[in-house]
Amino acid sequence: MTTPDLAALPRLPRDAEGPVFRAPWEAQAFAMAVTLAERGLFTWKEWATYLADEIAAARVRGEADDGSRYYHDWLAALEKIVADKGLVATDALLTRKDEWDRAARATPHGQPIVLPRRP
Amino acid sequence: MSDHHHDHASEPGSPLAETDLRVRALESLLVEKGLVDPAALDAVIDTYETKVGPRNGARVVARAWVDPAFRARLLADATAAIAELGYMGRQGEDMVALENTPKVHNLVVCTLCSCYPWPVLGLPPVWYKSAPYRSRAVLDPRGVLREFGVELGDDVEVRVWDSTSEMRYLVLPERPAGTEGMSEEALAQLVTRDSMIGVAKVTPPARGGPR
Structure with missing residues (x-):
């Protein structure tokens, strides 16, 4: 490895102590990982490993690593750890995602989106 | 599809x-x-x-500034000292307090992901999670500090601490001059999140204000 060119590195993104979540889904994804770890379904050390692996993989794929993709990586890591721990299978997630997609498209504005009752 | x-x-x-x-x-x-x-x-x-924010950490710092016995306990066993104030880690991680002095400046980073002392600082800011901060804080800490507006003399040693899932760090910034008469509560108001990560110093209140 050659010496890193410090001048070529981007400047640090700064913030003004604003909100820590930029969208509700980020907060939901955050809370799910915290809650599952608190219930002992995985350890926080295991979680940190999944998250670090996901951030590293995103970087290899060339995605922006400026903090803006952080909760995308968090969500991807969460989907992997729940599958590996046998909590929620990947195919069940994909099926359920399609159900939410259909439900959202069929729900008029201003009404809560709910999944249809299962037969 | x-x-x-x-x-x-x-x-x-x-x-x-x-x-x-x-x-x-x-x-x-x-x-x-x-x-x-x-x-x-x-x-x-x-x-x-909404409830944690950097407020808990600011209370820890202010207490350490006014109470030498608490300060000693904080530096000896930060997990226990912080728990005295009612702030507990949810992930069972250990806390370490790092004391800034005129000769030593501490800076905290997590190079792998963004391990962060949530119980005392809330959630990490966007820049803390960014690749430039994660890599440059280690490679060029003085350059990073300069971007945050902190100029350190050559005689000041910079120590960079890499957080892990089991060990989180809280910087105990220097108490600014001119704050001798201030109450613990007023002091806590001066302590910013950035100062407890180590990318800022605590500045005294603006001149002309009440002593």
């Missing part, structure tokens, strides 16, 4: 974003399986988004 035209004319609603759908899918399945309680999720979000 069908194409992704959004035919609003034939749909009463509107599609949700991909990430929204994934989060809803995961959450609804976890709730159905009894693995998470929606109320517990709400409590976690409320705690970290």
Whole structure:
């Protein structure tokens, strides 16, 4: 490895102590990982490993690593750890995602989106 | 897969974003399986988004400034000292307090992900999670500090601490001059999140204000 060119590195993104979540889904994804770890379904050390692996993989794929993709990586890591721990299978997630997609498209504005009752 | 035209004319609603759908899918399945309680999720979000913030850490710092015995306990066993004030780690991690002095400046980073002392600082800012901070804090800490507006003399040693899932760091910044008469509560108001990560110093209150 050659010496890193410090001048070529981007400047640090700064913030003004604003909100820590930029969208509700980020907060939901955050809370799910915290809650599952608190219930002992995985350890926080295991979680940190999944998250670090996901951030590293995103970087290899060339995605922006400026903090803006952080909760995308968090969500991807969460989907992997729940599958590996046998909590929620990947195919069940994909099926359920399609159900939410259909439900959202069929729900008029201003009404809560709910999944249809299962037969 | 069908194409992704959004035919609003034939749909009463509107599609949700991909990430929204994934989060809803995961959450609804976890709730159905009894693995998470929606109320517990709400409590976690409320705690970290609005109740913790950097306020807890600021109280720890202010107490250490006014109470030498607490300061000694904090530097000896930060986990226990912080717990005295009622702040506990949720992930069972250990806390270490790092004392800034005129000769030593401490800077905290997590090079792998963004391990962060949540119980005392709330959630990490965007820049803390960014690759430039994660890599440059280690490679060029003085350059990073300069970008944050902190100029250190050559005689000041910079120590960079890499957080892990088991060990989190809290910087105990220097108490600014001119704050001798201030109450613990007023001092806590001066302590910023950035000063407890080590990318800022605590500045005294503006001149002309009440002593």
